[in-house]
Structures are given as structure tokens and as C-alpha cells.
Amino acid sequence: MQLKLMYFDFPFWRAEVSRLALHLGGIPFEDVRPNREAFMAMKRSGELPYGQLPVLDVDGVRIAQSVSIARFCGQVSGLYPKDHLVDQARVDELLDTCTQLTHILGSSMSIKDAEEKMRARQKLGAKVLPKWLGFLESRLNQNHSSDYFVGDHLSVADLAIWRILGWLTGGILDGIPTNLLEAHPHLKAHYDRIGDLEGVRSWMARYA
Ligand SMILES: N[C@@H](CCC(=O)N[C@@H](CS)C(=O)NCC(=O)O)C(=O)O
Structure with missing residues (x-):
């Protein structure tokens, strides 16, 4: 192929x-x-x-x-559940959540007025994103293995959530705090664990 x-x-x-x-x-x-x-x-x-x-x-x-x-x-x-419709839907749910979070942040991208944009970003950082990170942490905790979002194995859901959290908290979005994960220790541990996988580290080295 x-x-x-x-x-x-x-x-x-x-x-x-x-x-x-x-x-x-x-x-x-x-x-x-x-x-x-x-x-x-x-x-x-x-x-x-x-x-x-x-x-x-x-x-x-x-x-x-x-x-x-x-x-x-x-x-x-091999990073999408095989023959398990419910786990497939759970992975899809998390991918769709990445789209939703992108739209939530995107709403502030098009604001032209700098002060208005900062006000919108402040609200996102203080209220909206903490709420959504809380949702994600709950979903992680609801999986029987909190090493991964779905089932016992790494899936594209883990990778997508890892990347969107890197975007949200990586300091490239003006006005969005970089410490948002600190209030969500399990989500932070998942973030650190995925970023530390050998294959992920070797791939990401290209951006250093
Ligand atoms: N619904 C599309 C959205 C894709 C999208 O927004 N792509 C952006 C880059 S992240 C893009 O191509 N922007 C340039 C443009 O729209 O002209 C998807 O899920 O892939």
C-alpha cells in the first residue's frame, strides 16, 4: 500500500x-x-x-x-481497537473531542482586537479549558487501565490527546497558561508517559 x-x-x-x-x-x-x-x-x-x-x-x-x-x-x-465496536467508538469519541477543543480555541483565533482576544483567552484559560481537561481526566480514570484512554493498549486516541494537550499548554497560544495540566495529575501523568515513549521521542526530535 x-x-x-x-x-x-x-x-x-x-x-x-x-x-x-x-x-x-x-x-x-x-x-x-x-x-x-x-x-x-x-x-x-x-x-x-x-x-x-x-x-x-x-x-x-x-x-x-x-x-x-x-x-x-x-x-x-495497529493503534485502533480491532473487532471491538465499543472500544472503537470510545477512540472515535476522543478524536471528536480533539476537534471540539480545536473549535473552542479557534473561536479566539479570529478575534482581531488584541484586548478582546486576551479577554477571550483569559476566560478560556481560567474556566473553559480547566473544565475540559477535567472531562478528559475523568474519561481517562474511567478506563480500567489509566495508562491509556481506551482498553489496555496505546491507540490513536492517546496520541491525539497528547498532541492537543501539547498545543494547548505548550506556550504557543498567547494568554493560555502553560500550567493547566497541574490540576489534573492523572492526565499529566498520561501526557508525560506518552511523550516519553521511545518512538514518540525519536519522531518528535525533528522539531527540536
Ligand atoms: N475539518 C478539517 C479541518 C482542517 C483544517 O482546519 N485545516 C487547516 C490547518 S489545521 C487548514 O488547512 N487551514 C488552511 C485553510 O483553511 O486555508 C479536518 O478535520 O481536517
Whole structure:
């Protein structure tokens, strides 16, 4: 199977979950990282089904939408529950939660007025995100093995949550505190554990 995954050259969860899954699963893929200019050319050409990235080509067949791509890459990499419909739905739930959190943060991205933006970010950091991190910690604790979000094995859910938490608390979002995980020790332990996996560390070294 020939795989070509296209996304910008930064480790945002939308594509990084799939890149990481393929890497951890030892599945070869063409890792294409267009710059802004190349992306605009792709967009103009009409080759992007929804005018956005990521997209994944599987033997020349194009697939779009981050969560669909993540699910597919999880399946080929052995990082998506096999033959267990409920666990599959639980992984999907967490991937959808990453989309929801992205939209929650995205609401502040388009605010032009700097002060208004900071007010929105302050509210996100003080109220909204702590609530959502609490939801995530509860979901983690509800799994019988709190090493992982679903079942006893690493899945694309763990990778996606790890990456979105890295984005939310990594200091790149002005006005969002970097210590939000401290109030959620189990979620923080999960975050540290995933980031410490050998395959994850070796993959992420490229961004250092
Ligand atoms: N619904 C899409 C959203 C993808 C998306 O928002 N991609 C952004 C990058 S993270 C993008 O391509 N932005 C450039 C643009 O929309 O022109 C998905 O789930 O993949």
C-alpha cells in the first residue's frame, strides 16, 4: 500500500496523530509538508476535497478530514481497537473531542482586537479549558487501565490527546497558561508517559 500524507511542517494533532501512528506502526509513508505557497497552489488547483489539509492518498485515492485519516492510520498501524465496536467508538469519541477543543480555541483565533482576544483567552484559560481537561481526566480514570484512554493498549486516541494537550499548554497560544495540566495529575501523568515513549521521542526530535 502506497501512503502519502500531506500537512504543514508543524506537529499539530490534526496530522501528527496520523504521522506518529504510521511511524510507531513501522508503516512506510511519504511525509509531504507543503509550505504556504505550495499549499495555496494545491488549494487553487481544486485537488483538496475541502480546500484544507491534512489529506492522505492511499494508492492514489485521496482521503480528507483529520479524524477519518487518523482512524485509517490507526487501523493500518495497529493503534485502533480491532473487532471491538465499543472500544472503537470510545477512540472515535476522543478524536471528536480533539476537534471540539480545536473549535473552542479557534473561536479566539479570529478575534482581531488584541484586548478582546486576551479577554477571550483569559476566560478560556481560567474556566473553559480547566473544565475540559477535567472531562478528559475523568474519561481517562474511567478506563480500567489509566495508562491509556481506551482498553489496555496505546491507540490513536492517546496520541491525539497528547498532541492537543501539547498545543494547548505548550506556550504557543498567547494568554493560555502553560500550567493547566497541574490540576489534573492523572492526565499529566498520561501526557508525560506518552511523550516519553521511545518512538514518540525519536519522531518528535525533528522539531527540536
Ligand atoms: N475539518 C478539517 C479541518 C482542517 C483544517 O482546519 N485545516 C487547516 C490547518 S489545521 C487548514 O488547512 N487551514 C488552511 C485553510 O483553511 O486555508 C479536518 O478535520 O481536517
